[in-house]
Every structure is written in C-alpha cells, then in structure tokens.
Amino acid sequence: MAARLALQEVTLRFGGITVLRDVGFAVEPGEIFGLVGPNGAGKTSLFNCISGHYRPSSGSITIDGEEMLGSTPAALAQRGLARTFQHPALQLHSSVLENVLLGAHTRLPGGPVSWSLRLPRTVRSERRLRAEAVELLERHGLGWAAHLPADELSHGLHKGIELCRALLSRPSLLLLDEPAAGLPHSEVEQLIHSVRAIRDDDITVVIVEHHMGLIAALTDRVVVLDHGSKLMEGTAAQAQSDPRVIEAYIGKEAVDDAA
Numbered sequence: 001m002a003a004r005l006a007l008q009e010v011t012l013r014f015g016g017i018t019v020l021r022d023v024g025f026a027v028e029p030g031e032i033f034g035l036v037g038p039n040g041a042g043k044t045s046l047f048n049c050i051s052g053h054y055r056p057s058s059g060s061i062t063i064d065g066e067e068m069l070g071s072t073p074a075a076l077a078q079r080g081l082a083r084t085f086q087h088p089a090l091q092l093h094s095s096v097l098e099n100v101l102l103g104a105h106t107r108l109p110g111g112p113v114s115w116s117l118r119l120p121r122t123v124r125s126e127r128r129l130r131a132e133a134v135e136l137l138e139r140h141g142l143g144w145a146a147h148l149p150a151d152e153l154s155h156g157l158h159k160g161i162e163l164c165r166a167l168l169s170r171p172s173l174l175l176l177d178e179p180a181a182g183l184p185h186s187e188v189e190q191l192i193h194s195v196r197a198i199r200d201d202d203i204t205v206v207i208v209e210h211h212m213g214l215i216a217a218l219t220d221r222v223v224v225l226d227h228g229s230k231l232m233e234g235t236a237a238q239a240q241s242d243p244r245v246i247e248a249y250i251g252k253e254a255v256d257d258a259a
C-alpha cells in the first residue's frame with residue numbers, strides 16, 4: 001500500500017536562501033505523525049509545500065502514491081488534504097458556526113451557481129452541512145460557542161474553530177500547525193482527545209507542535225527538522241533523548257538568550 005503522504009528530497013529556496021534541504025519521510029495511513037524542531041527550522045514552510053501554498057524548488061510529494069508537486073491548494077483540498085494555520089485567519093465578526101461552514105466549499109453540490117440560486121438540493125445540503133458543523137463543534141468541545149462571534153473567543157480556541165473547519169471538508173490527510181499554541185493547560189487534554197478521535201475516524205494526521213508533552217502523548221513517529229534539514233526520525237521518546245536534537249534546541253535557546 002502506498003504511503004498516505006511521501007516526501008522525497010524536498011528542497012525550497014527563496015532567492016539565495018535555502019529554507020528546506022532534501023527533506024524526505026513517509027506517513028502511513030492512520031498514523032499520527034509529528035514534525036518538530038526549533039523556531040525557524042522550516043516546519044510551516046514544509047506544510048506550505050505539502051498544501052500547495054509554496055512550490056518547492058525540487059523534490060517529490062505524493063499523496064496515496066499520486067504526485068502532487070505543483071498542485072494548487074484547491075486541487076489538494078479536492079484530493080482530501082485539509083490543514084490549519086499557525087496563525088488562524090477567521091472571519092472575526094461572523095459566528096463560530098459560519099466560520100466552520102467555510103470548510104464545506106469542497107462539498108457543495110452543483111458549484112457556486114446552484115448555491116447562489118438556492119436550489120432545493122443546495123438548501124437541503126446546506127441544512128445537512130450545518131448540522132454536521134454543529135456536531136463537529138460539540139465533539140471538539142466548542143458546541144457552547146457555535147453562535148458566538150468568533151472574536152469573543154481566545155486565540156487558543158480559534159485553533160479549535162479552524163480544526164472543525166478543516167474536518168468539515170472530510171479530509172483523509174490533516175495537517176495541524178501548532179494546534180496547542182495559546183491553549184491554556186486545561187484545554188490541552190481536550191485537544192489530545194480530539195486528535196485521537198480524528199485518527200479513529202481514519203484521518204491521517206501530521207502535527208507541528210512545540211508542546212512536547214502533546215507530541216509524546218499523541219504521535220507514532222516524529223521527524224525533527226533543524227535549519228531546513230531532517231535531523232532524525234523516530235519515536236518522540238527517541239527524539240527527546242537524541243543528543244543532536246538536544247543540541248539543536250539548546251543551541252537555539254543559547255542564541256535566543258544572547259539576543
């Protein structure tokens with residue numbers, strides 16, 4: 001069986017700067033896979049390459065064995081990819097529910113024309129999608145907020161809205177960029193529970209996170225990036241005790257402290 005997601009020798013350059021250098025790994029269907037590394041290591045850039053927001057200078061990115069390099073974000077969404085962003089961009093004055101419904105665009109029958117004409121078929125499917133969106137919010141601990149304007153929720157909870165929005169597209173592969181950033185400690189358990197439930201629904205998850213407790217609790221395997229290159233691949237426990245990884249983090253902190 002082909003890997004759900006496979007990267008080979010992915011290199012990304014901006015002008016003279018090499019942001020990613022020959023990065024490769026494979027994620028099997030049903031895995032929760034971690035992507036970790038110090039600030040600036042290239043994690044978000046790699047997500048941007050996978051989701052079609054950046055075009056790598058060279059390499060290969062396949063989903064279920066099909067080459068996707070150079071595909072647009074829209075084509076990748078149709079192919080079953082969904083993602084959240086490190087800095088969520090929500091419609092702050094719309095309700096939480098309306099924000100989640102934005103994730104349904106890949107599932108609208110008949111395209112935007114029949115949607116704007118409000119044909120009976122589209123009205124029925126809108127009703128179904130609304131019910132599904134409410135159910136997703138309830139399942140991920142945000143049912144109470146469905147009808148509140150998004151700007152009344154904290155930054156941490158905006159990540160939860162984005163998660164539900166991504167899930168409404170019914171992805172087979174979900175990329176989460178720092179879902180725990182800004183979450184109070186008490187909410188991290190809910191997030192761990194949510195990601196496990198997502199995997200149990202047969203969605204393969206790749207997660208970027210600095211919260212090592214969450215990475216250790218959730219992931220089957222991790223890749224560690226540093227300065228755009230793959231430092232190691234293994235379990236979270238192996239990564240945490242790997243001298244190269246410790247040095248990458250400590251070196252970075254020492255530089256940050258000196259700044």
Ligand SMILES: Nc1ncnc2c1ncn2[C@@H]1O[C@H](COP(=O)(O)OP(=O)(O)OP(=O)(O)O)[C@@H](O)[C@H]1O
Nearest residue numbers: 014017019037038039040041042043044045046086
């Ligand atoms: N569009 C761009 N143009 C130029 N450089 C970029 C661009 N996008 C990212 N970079 C550079 O790539 C490097 C990696 O950034 P990236 O945001 O991918 O790191 P990260 O691992 O996600 O860091 P963090 O943990 O802080 O989110 C940085 O040096 C950044 O400045």
Ligand SMILES: [Mg+2]
Nearest residue numbers: 043044045086
């Ligand atoms: Mg990032």
